[in-house]
Amino acid sequence: MTRKHSSGALFVLPALVLLAVFVFIPLIGVFGLSLTDFDVYSVANPANLHLIGADNYWHLLRDRQAWQALETTLVVVVVGVPATLLLSLISALMIESIAERWRGLFRTALFVPVVCSTVAIAISWRYLLNTRFGLVNHVLGLLGLRAPDWLGSPHLAILAITIVVVWKGFGYGMIIVSAARKEIPDELYDAARIEGAGVRHRLLRITVPMLAPTLGLLALLDVSGYWQLFAEPYVLTQGGPLGSTTSLLLLMYERGFRWWRWGAASAIAMALTAVMWLFAWVQRHTRAGWRGD
Amino acid sequence: MSTAFGRAGAVVALGAAILACAGCAHAPCGLNVWAIGSEADALERMVPGFEASHPGVSVCVQELAWSSAQVRLLSAVAAGDPPDVAQVGDTDLAMLVTLHALRPERQIANDFFRGAVHVTRFSGVSYGVPWYVDTRLLFYRPDILRRAGFDRPARTWRGWLRQMRAVKRILGPGQYALLAPTNEYEFLEVLALQQPEPMLRDGDRYGNFASASFRRALTFYKSLYEQHLAPRIDDRQLVNLWWEMARGDFVFYVSGPWNIGEFRRFLPPRDEDLWMTAPMPGPDGPGVSIIGGSDFVVFRVSRRAQLAHEFIRYMLADQQQVRLYELTGDLPARRDVWRLPPLANDVKLRAFRLQLERVRPFEAIPEWDEIMDGMRRMAARVAAGDASVRAATAGFDRTVDDWLAKRRELLARSATPTATSPRQSDRPTEAR
Numbered sequence: 001m002t003r004k005h006s007s008g009a010l011f012v013l014p015a016l017v018l019l020a021v022f023v024f025i026p027l028i029g030v031f032g033l034s035l036t037d038f039d040v041y042s043v044a045n046p047a048n049l050h051l052i053g054a055d056n057y058w059h060l061l062r063d064r065q066a067w068q069a070l071e072t073t074l075v076v077v078v079v080g081v082p083a084t085l086l087l088s089l090i091s092a093l094m095i096e097s098i099a100e101r102w103r104g105l106f107r108t109a110l111f112v113p114v115v116c117s118t119v120a121i122a123i124s125w126r127y128l129l130n131t132r133f134g135l136v137n138h139v140l141g142l143l144g145l146r147a148p149d150w151l152g153s154p155h156l157a158i159l160a161i162t163i164v165v166v167w168k169g170f171g172y173g174m175i176i177v178s179a180a181r182k183e184i185p186d187e188l189y190d191a192a193r194i195e196g197a198g199v200r201h202r203l204l205r206i207t208v209p210m211l212a213p214t215l216g217l218l219a220l221l222d223v224s225g226y227w228q229l230f231a232e233p234y235v236l237t238q239g240g241p242l243g244s245t246t247s248l249l250l251l252m253y254e255r256g257f258r259w260w261r262w263g264a265a266s267a268i269a270m271a272l273t274a275v276m277w278l279f280a281w282v283q284r285h286t287r288a289g290w291r292g293d
Numbered sequence: 294m295s296t297a298f299g300r301a302g303a304v305v306a307l308g309a310a311i312l313a314c315a316g317c318a319h320a321p322c323g324l325n326v327w328a329i330g331s332e333a334d335a336l337e338r339m340v341p342g343f344e345a346s347h348p349g350v351s352v353c354v355q356e357l358a359w360s361s362a363q364v365r366l367l368s369a370v371a372a373g374d375p376p377d378v379a380q381v382g383d384t385d386l387a388m389l390v391t392l393h394a395l396r397p398e399r400q401i402a403n404d405f406f407r408g409a410v411h412v413t414r415f416s417g418v419s420y421g422v423p424w425y426v427d428t429r430l431l432f433y434r435p436d437i438l439r440r441a442g443f444d445r446p447a448r449t450w451r452g453w454l455r456q457m458r459a460v461k462r463i464l465g466p467g468q469y470a471l472l473a474p475t476n477e478y479e480f481l482e483v484l485a486l487q488q489p490e491p492m493l494r495d496g497d498r499y500g501n502f503a504s505a506s507f508r509r510a511l512t513f514y515k516s517l518y519e520q521h522l523a524p525r526i527d528d529r530q531l532v533n534l535w536w537e538m539a540r541g542d543f544v545f546y547v548s549g550p551w552n553i554g555e556f557r558r559f560l561p562p563r564d565e566d567l568w569m570t571a572p573m574p575g576p577d578g579p580g581v582s583i584i585g586g587s588d589f590v591v592f593r594v595s596r597r598a599q600l601a602h603e604f605i606r607y608m609l610a611d612q613q614q615v616r617l618y619e620l621t622g623d624l625p626a627r628r629d630v631w632r633l634p635p636l637a638n639d640v641k642l643r644a645f646r647l648q649l650e651r652v653r654p655f656e657a658i659p660e661w662d663e664i665m666d667g668m669r670r671m672a673a674r675v676a677a678g679d680a681s682v683r684a685a686t687a688g689f690d691r692t693v694d695d696w697l698a699k700r701r702e703l704l705a706r707s708a709t710p711t712a713t714s715p716r717q718s719d720r721p722t723e724a725r
Contacts, residue, residue, distance in 0.1 A: 037699060039699060040367075040388055040391055040392065040659050041391065041659075041699055041700075041703060043367070043370075043371055043392055044391050044392045044393060048699075048703065059695075126529060127532075130530060130532060131526070131530055132467075132530070132532075133532050151527075151529065151530065152525065152526060152527070152530060236529075237529070238476060238527075238529075240475075240476055240527060240670075240673070241475070241527070241673065241677075242670075242673055242674055242677060242679065243670060254666075257364055258662070258663070258666075259660075259662070259663040259666075260367070260388070260659070
């Protein structure tokens with residue numbers, strides 16, 4: 001019995017060591033930092049480092065920029081995650097409905113953005129969305145629509161960022177959903193058809209419920225990914241216009257690596273961690289509900 | 294799952310970095326030099342000359358990116374392993390001086406632009422040797438200005454405004470008198486430096502943005518957008534500003550010396566007369582501008598300080614200063630070099646030569662970059678009509694006071710003498 005345990009412990013040890021080195025120890029370190037005023041003066045002279053308790057957090061609560069960043073990130077999560085899931089589901093089902101020999105082509109085409117470098121994608125979109133010369137506005141112009149200033153107006157910029165993020169992300173979900181869809185036994189559909197269920201019923205009563213655990217998992221991945229929004233606004237808008245696309249992570253990066261206020265930046269990191277934990281907790285519980293276990 | 298991949302990637306990258314660094318440690322470097330971007334390329338080309346005059350010495354030049362140079366330098370200092378010599382941007386110097394990382398420098402030439410030397414000085418001690426300089430002034434379209442009835446750009450704000458309005462009348466739709474991208478702070482910084490009162494007060498302890506001086510600068514700045522003399526765009530919305538300028542989309546553009554090279558790169562030689570340079574107009578006469586550029590610094594822990602200084606001396610000789618200009622378009626920090634060709638013959642450089650004598654240094658404190666970035670954000674809100682000049686500047690002063698809290702505390706204890714530079718008291722007053 002004990003031998004079994006110790007060999008088991010040996011097997012999980014590498015994973016635990018990796019987790020400790022790359023997650024737990026840094027997390028404790030960041031929490032410690034967030035209770036200090038660690039900045040460039042502290043690097044110069046450790047005597048300039050003070051323990052300031054929760055001051056960084058109180059500051060954060062009164063910080064307009066931080067609230068705006070939270071709102072921005074929340075918009076991307078709340079709009080982006082459902083949009084990504086929906087697009088993943090629709091594209092997976094659509095690809096399945098077309099002729100076998102075209103499936104590979106479409107699947108690849110929709111998956112390519114996932115494997116492309118985020119920075120390259122963001123730069124391409126910057127050109128596409130250019131107000132005066134961009135392809136997007138050119139097409140809108142051909143349709144007789146007014147050309148909006150995508151990256152120059154605060155409301156549109158965050159929309160544009162969300163579109164880019166969703167466009168880059170949904171291909172991954174599509175692959176997962178198609179794999180999960182293949183797991184659904186055909187008998188279920190046959191039986192439903194015999195009972196007279198239409199397309200809509202088969203979709204809503206069989207496909208979607210059977211895919212729910214998969215969609216739940218994807219939602220969890222997307223939520224944690226979108227909370228860490230960084231590269232797209234960094235490249236597309238640098239957080240502007242008027243701070244409308246500054247995500248929490250971008251704000252943290254600026255405070256920490258541009259202005260060397262590691263204490264304040266660590267407080268943002270901890271806040272972000274707390275928010276993500278909260279989301280994951282809520283999600284776990286709702287997911288358990290879906291599954292019925 | 295994706296984070297697991299990310300983590301594995303990070304491990305691989307770390308391993309690669311360690312291997313790469315192991316490689317560089319084995320190379321027999323007589324002198325380690327870190328330089329940034331195109332200056333690193335230029336240095337690389339000039340190093341053989343130095344090595345030829347110093348047999349047995351090999352110089353290793355490591356290239357940093359502008360976006361990460363400061364992070365790299367600070368990390369190296371924190372880790373106790375900086376290079377011997379580095380190129381440091383003027384505004385990044387304060388941070389390294391605060392860290393006591395640099396050796397005090399004697400100025401090895403007496404013909405540097407005064408402003409350039411000034412920004413290397415902290416509490417009367419110089420910590421860098423100016424390598425090249427940089428400032429902001431007007432690029433403009435002489436032909437369009439002439440069509441509007443003016444021979445040359447105005448010297449005063451009032452005259453400049455009149456010219457911009459006149460020009461705007463003869464431009465087509467979608468064309469503007471001025472290009473002043475809203476994500477750049479330098480233009481507003483220049484306008485603010487032209488004012489009698491500085492942007493920080495009481496020995497850089499508090500923000501002074503609610504002063505009449507700064508409000509005047511910001512009001513002028515705001516009016517340019519309000520009157521549609523300048524479009525509210527940031528520079529990422531420009532595809533090729535040189536073509537756009539040649540097409541007449543903008544008549545004035547406040548920018549730096551690198552654009553001389555860029556205009557020539559993007560426009561055919563026959564378009565050379567489509568653009569010209571002129572010194573900055575000021576509130577009541579020729580205006581001051583900012584001083585920027587890069588310095589050579591030698592790190593305190595370097596054991597090759599002697600060789601490092603010989604290296605710097607070599608790079609600042611006439612021939613190398615001219616070579617640097619030819620390779621990068623960087624303007625020599627030494628005045629005498631400007632008498633040599635090709636610098637002496639270039640009409641577009643004349644305005645720079647004049648402007649460089651008429652500069653006012655920024656406040657060299659570690660917080661300055663952050664304050665300028667905050668100012669840019671505040672100004673963008675004002676330009677967009679989201680906040681009044683009075684409310685925005687008062688609010689920004691409170692923010693800046695917050696950022697400077699630690700500095701005030703340290704000054705009160707006077708724990709870090711090097712970080713305190715009583716700049717106001719010895720601001721050069723060339724302009725007045």
